[in-house]
Amino acid sequence: MHDGLDCSKCNVLPRCGPRVPSPVGGVRWRQPSSRRVRSRLLIGLLGAALSLALLSAAALAQAIVIGAKEFTEQLLVSEMTSQLLRARGFNAHKGTGFATTGIRTLQERGIIDLYWEYTGTSLTAFNQVTEKLSPEETYERVKALDAQRGLVWLAPSKVNNTYALAMRRSDAAAKRIRSISDLAARVREGEAMRLASTVEFLTRSDGLKPLQRTYGFEFALGNVVGMETGAIYNALRRQSEFDVGVVFATDGRISAFDLTILRDDRLFFPSYLLTPVVRDATLRRHLTLRTVLESLSGRLDNETMISLNAAIDLSGRKVEDVANEFLRSRALLP
Numbered sequence: 517m518h519d520g521l522d523c524s525k526c527n528v529l530p531r532c533g534p535r536v537p538s539p540v541g542g543v544r545w546r547q548p549s550s551r552r553v554r555s556r557l558l559i560g561l562l563g564a565a566l567s568l569a570l571l572s573a574a575a576l577a578q579a580i581v582i583g584a585k586e587f588t589e590q591l592l593v594s595e596m597t598s599q600l601l602r603a604r605g606f607n608a609h610k611g612t613g614f615a616t617t618g619i620r621t622l623q624e625r626g627i628i629d630l631y632w633e634y635t636g637t638s639l640t641a642f643n644q645v646t647e648k649l650s651p652e653e654t655y656e657r658v659k660a661l662d663a664q665r666g667l668v669w670l671a672p673s674k675v676n677n678t679y680a681l682a683m684r685r686s687d688a689a690a691k692r693i694r695s696i697s698d699l700a701a702r703v704r705e706g707e708a709m710r711l712a713s714t715v716e717f718l719t720r721s722d723g724l725k726p727l728q729r730t731y732g733f734e735f736a737l738g739n740v741v742g743m744e745t746g747a748i749y750n751a752l753r754r755q756s757e758f759d760v761g762v763v764f765a766t767d768g769r770i771s772a773f774d775l776t777i778l779r780d781d782r783l784f785f786p787s788y789l790l791t792p793v794v795r796d797a798t799l800r801r802h803l804t805l806r807t808v809l810e811s812l813s814g815r816l817d818n819e820t821m822i823s824l825n826a827a828i829d830l831s832g833r834k835v836e837d838v839a840n841e842f843l844r845s846r847a848l849l850p
Contacts, residue, residue: 580798580805583619583631584612587745588825588835589677589766593632593790595839596812603849604808616641616716623795624665630794630809634677635669636786638662638793640722651676651787666796671810674817675790677766679717682775683759684752695779699760700733711735712751713762715742722786724762730784746829749773766818768826790816815846 580601584594594610601608611628620642622628638658639645649657659669681696693699703709717723718740728734741758743751748761753773763770763777765788770777792809799805824842827833843849 579607579609580629580802581627582608582610583614583622583628584610585616585619585631586613587764588828589675589764589790589821590632591835592824592828592839593812593816595835596843597630597632597792597809599836599839599843600808600812600848601805603843604804606802606805606808623667623793626795626797629798630792632790633793634788634790635672636678636722636788639786641720644721648783649786651789654787655789655791662793663796668794668796668799670792670794670806671813672789672791673813673815675766675821676788676818677764677790677821678780678785678788679722680763680765680777680780680785681711682752682761682763682770682777684755685774685776687759688776688778693778695781696727696731696784697781699778700731703733703735708736708739709759710739710757711741711760711762712748712758713740713742714745714748717762718742722784727784730782749775766821766825768822768830771822772826772830790821811848812843815848 582594582597582601584590591612594612598608598610614622616637619628619631620633623631635651635654635658638661639649639654643658643661645657645661655669655672662669681699683693683699688694691702693702699709711724713724718725724735724740745764748763749767749769751758752761752763752775753769760778761775763775765777769775790813792813794805794809820842824838827838828835840849
């Protein structure tokens with residue numbers, strides 16, 4: 517995402533504590549202490565280390581660690597990847613719950629071998645590129661820049677899980693708000709619009725502050741509240757105190773809850789193509805890995821991901837079951 521996490525300031529895990537005043541108005545979640553973050557990471561890594569210690573030397577040489585962030589789409593594609601690799605004879609280990617900056621750091625350090633990232637996140641958050649690029653240009657730019665860090669962007673999927681602002685369809689129609697410019701005009705005129713946002717979006721380089729600068733408006737002090745992703749949709753699905761929410765384009769709850777996405781008429785958000793990113797050293801150790809991962813990325817698009825996310829978020833199905841059913845339906849598993 518787009519990335520959909522709750523704490524970009526938590527360098528490793530997206531765990532949040534009590535709410536405190538936000539620098540952009542409203543509240544955000546207090547970040548955990550560095551000691552707590554290090555403890556959680558240590559526990560997770562010790563668990564992985566103990567599991568790896570039980571392997572033979574030959575098996576250990578073949579081990580591949582898959583990472584994921586803590587939201588439905590990421591959990592789903594990491595589970596798909598794990599099942600697919602194991603079916604192909606790889607010794608795959610999965611770790612989830614990482615924050616955007618944390619998972620990237622662990623990959624650069626060689627602790628995580630691969631995870632699925634979004635092109636726009638690498639462009640803006642990791643490489644600080646601000647120029648407006650097409651989806652193809654964004655992919656080629658991050659591919660070249662990250663290659664300098666020993667990271668390889670494989671063939672992207674057709675999933676473009678961009679950030680978006682959404683409103684209840686009935687409210688947007690009544691207020692004649694179709695675009696972010698329309699929303700900005702209402703706020704500048706003094707209307708008290710309240711925003712429900714992921715906490716990470718409040719501080720991202722492609723988040724709330726630069727969005728407000730691009731559109732020339734600012735939510736009033738106290739009208740921005742940080743919360744978990746699921747809480748945003750729950751707030752928007754009913755007539756609540758919130759008028760606008762930060763959402764993700766491939767979330768099945770948008771249509772299910774009769775929300776409408778406001779058009780990004782100034783093209784603020786970059787493309788966020790979901791793509792497997794692998795350490796170059798890992799690809800050189802496992803020569804068939806690229807082909808296996810690209811067999812999965814080539815079968816994913818927005819319509820498919822919306823349906824799969826909805827099966828988990830709306831129907832309450834297990835991530836493992838949804839992943840397995842999809843892989844079998846595409847003949848990726850025997």
